[in-house]
Amino acid sequence: MKKFFKVLKFLLLAILLIIIIGFAVVYFMKSSASKANMSLLGGEAIALSYNGLSIRDLNNNGKVDIYEDPSADIDARVDDLVSQMNMEEKAGSMFINMIGTTPKGEPMEKPIISLDPMNIMMSLMLPSNSEMIARKKMNSFNILASLDADQMAKYNNSIQKMAERTRLGIPITIATDPRHGTENNPGASLYTPAFSQWPSSLGLAATRDTNLVREFGDIARQEYVASGIRLALHPMADLATEPRWGRINGTFGEDANLSAIMTKAYVLGFQGDSLGARSVACMTKHFSGGGPQKDGEDAHFPYGKEQVYPGNNFDYHVIPFIDGAFPAKTAQIMPYYGIPVDQTSENVAFGFNKDIITTLLRDSLGFDGVVCTDWNIISDSGMGEGRAWGMESYSVNDRVQKVIDAGCDQFGGESIPEVIMELVKNKKISEGRIDESVKRIMRDKFRLGLFDNPYVDGAAAMKIVGKTEFRDKGKIAQAKSMVLLKNENLLPLKKGTKIYTEGMLTPEVFGTHFTLVSSPKEADVILKRLKTPYDERSDYFLERFFHQGRLYFTDEEEKHILDLINQKPSVVIANLERPGIFTNISKAAGAFFAEFGTSDKILAEVLIGNIKPEGKLPFELPSSRAAVENQKEDVPYDSEQPLYPFGHGLSY
Numbered sequence: 009m010k011k012f013f014k015v016l017k018f019l020l021l022a023i024l025l026i027i028i029i030g031f032a033v034v035y036f037m038k039s040s041a042s043k044a045n046m047s048l049l050g051g052e053a054i055a056l057s058y059n060g061l062s063i064r065d066l067n068n069n070g071k072v073d074i075y076e077d078p079s080a081d082i083d084a085r086v087d088d089l090v091s092q093m094n095m096e097e098k099a100g101s102m103f104i105n106m107i108g109t110t111p112k113g114e115p116m117e118k119p120i121i122s123l124d125p126m127n128i129m130m131s132l133m134l135p136s137n138s139e140m141i142a143r144k145k146m147n148s149f150n151i152l153a154s155l156d157a158d159q160m161a162k163y164n165n166s167i168q169k170m171a172e173r174t175r176l177g178i179p180i181t182i183a184t185d186p187r188h189g190t191e192n193n194p195g196a197s198l199y200t201p202a203f204s205q206w207p208s209s210l211g212l213a214a215t216r217d218t219n220l221v222r223e224f225g226d227i228a229r230q231e232y233v234a235s236g237i238r239l240a241l242h243p244m245a246d247l248a249t250e251p252r253w254g255r256i257n258g259t260f261g262e263d264a265n266l267s268a269i270m271t272k273a274y275v276l277g278f279q280g281d282s283l284g285a286r287s288v289a290c291m292t293k294h295f296s297g298g299g300p301q302k303d304g305e306d307a308h309f310p311y312g313k314e315q316v317y318p319g320n321n322f323d324y325h326v327i328p329f330i331d332g333a334f335p336a337k338t339a340q341i342m343p344y345y346g347i348p349v350d351q352t353s354e355n356v357a358f359g360f361n362k363d364i365i366t367t368l369l370r371d372s373l374g375f376d377g378v379v380c381t382d383w384n385i386i387s388d389s390g391m392g393e394g395r396a397w398g399m400e401s402y403s404v405n406d407r408v409q410k411v412i413d414a415g416c417d418q419f420g421g422e423s424i425p426e427v428i429m430e431l432v433k434n435k436k437i438s439e440g441r442i443d444e445s446v447k448r449i450m451r452d453k454f455r456l457g458l459f460d461n462p463y464v465d466g467a468a469a470m471k472i473v474g475k476t477e478f479r480d481k482g483k484i485a486q487a488k489s490m491v492l493l494k495n496e497n498l499l500p501l502k503k504g505t506k507i508y509t510e511g512m513l514t515p516e517v518f519g520t521h522f523t524l525v526s527s528p529k530e531a532d533v534i535l536k537r538l539k540t541p542y543d544e545r546s547d548y549f550l551e552r553f554f555h556q557g558r559l560y561f562t563d564e565e566e567k568h569i570l571d572l573i574n575q576k577p578s579v580v581i582a583n584l585e586r587p588g589i590f591t592n593i594s595k596a597a598g599a600f601f602a603e604f605g606t607s608d609k610i611l612a613e614v615l616i617g618n619i620k621p622e623g624k625l626p627f628e629l630p631s632s633r634a635a636v637e638n639q640k641e642d643v644p645y646d647s648e649q650p651l652y653p654f655g656h657g658l659s660y
């Protein structure tokens with residue numbers, strides 16, 4: 009046995025040594041590459057005095073060019089800039105990818121040692137900031153880090169200074185997925201404690217309050233701008249007509265008209281009546297309406313590539329764009345991954361589909377803003393294979409050409425500008441066509457004021473981001489979004505009621521109004537929090553972050569819940585990421601709530617009656633597994649005998 013442990017010790021030491029040597033080699037290589045990249049940059053822009061203004065000389069030519077002049081017409085500035093851009097710079101501008109940030113808010117240039125596995129993975133997998141900015145000439149990125157406001161501001165200023173040192177000083181557009189909820193999913197949303205906390209989009213829809221939604225957008229805008237974020241990769245104008253779909257949580261529900269008014273208010277909150285220097289541009293997604301996924305499987309994955317319309321209801325899914333996003337003048341649009349099966353002249357995914365992007369979006373609906381593909385539809389990455397659905401057998405070059413020919417301007421989740429350069433060199437795509445897209449991309453940078461001043465104040469950011477007033481507004485929205493589905497004269501509870509809780513994150517907050525007990529036997533009332541059921545999957549990296557598959561509880565799960573709530577009068581609170589099946593649980597409960605991101609503290613205020621529930625369901629709740637399986641993916645509220653219909657909601 010001693011010999012075994014001795015051998016094991018040496019084996020572990022050898023493995024550790026290999027890891028250390030490997031890390032050191034990668035560190036040295038990345039450090040050397042970073043120095044080489046930085047050497048490609050010039051000096052910082054010198055300030056010139058012009059018409060009483062101090063203007064940055066971005067191309068360091070000693071004069072104020074039209075594109076540098078804040079008083080010049082935006083279209084003239086765009087034309088002047090693009091005329092000075094070389095093909096490398098144009099190609100680089102057509103890509104937006106994830107970018108690495110250290111925990112201290114610095115550009116991620118080298119591998120780091122961190123207690124957070126995500127930070128280590130990002131530092132090893134992602135290209136360095138300098139590679140993408142200095143070498144690949146990219147100037148749009150989405151950040152995944154959830155830092156304090158001053159650190160996010162520091163990061164913005166660091167990469168803007170790096171961009172200022174490029175040949176033309178083109179500023180960086182920093183983009184992000186939603187940050188104001190409680191979900192953390194690298195493929196959809198990012199939990200950021202520094203920001204005010206609000207209910208999910210489903211919760212906003214449950215309020216039916218467009219003024220509140222616009223106020224949310226305005227508050228989120230202020231927090232984003234203070235941090236340096238100027239492009240929102242949201243809202244989702246998709247419809248939740250297929251209850252099993254794993255991304256329902258980001259939608260405004262299944263009703264097209266409700267989604268339209270919510271989408272419009274949301275975009276107006278972020279952008280204002282017109283896009284300007286204090287706006288955040290919205291990239292509304294996913295045109296022409298994601299959601300009707302075959303069997304509810306998500307198109308991030310190969311098994312979910314088909315988007316189907318058994319109810320012949322394609323046009324219904326375009327309504328939130330026509331009546332919501334476009335009247336609000338959304339700056340940008342993102343198509344989804346899926347193939348709209350048999351809806352166009354060829355069965356290829358939306359981003360490759362000319363009938364969708366050019367014929368419908370551009371020509372018929374008149375949209376002339378930026379169209380950016382969803383992430384990684386071209387090449388393989390650490391997040392999985394390239395999601396080139398319908399184009400799997402084609403080369404990377406052919407896929408890129410197909411996307412551009414379809415009418416898209418920018419590639420999400422990709423860093424391959426050399427492919428565009430090769431296509432132009434080989435006359436597969438004209439430089440004139442590239443100029444069309446680059447002008448759209450640059451126009452938004454000018455409209456947002458990034459060419460005039462892309463820097464932010466870290467101290468000011470700390471005062472704005474997550475301030476008490478914003479957090480209080482978020483709490484009001486959390487309460488207003490709660491939907492009371494059932495109440496058998498149990499609510500509101502009386503002060504001092506003995507309660508036993510299960511599933512709460514902060515059960516101690518209920519002690520403010522109630523008496524907490526340690527067992528169901530001692531309780532007058534049982535409080536049980538539930539999550540929506542789902543299948544845990546792990547064949548692909550992103551699957552572990554997506555809650556998809558089944559909507560029903562297993563027999564074992566349901567037995568545990570029923571055994572608890574049948575002991576005493578019970579209040580069940582279900583967090584609805586999707587329309588779960590709660591038939592037996594609802595029957596057993598004395599009161600039943602749906603919530604969409606409500607804290608325990610706010611829940612306690614609702615239970616005692618200090619706040620009355622006002623929310624209405626943004627989708628119907630199905631009554632059975634069979635009802636879910638028999639409904640049509642593209643049709644709203646069509647499950648047989650729903651447990652609770654769309655729009656249901658009680659109060660005290």
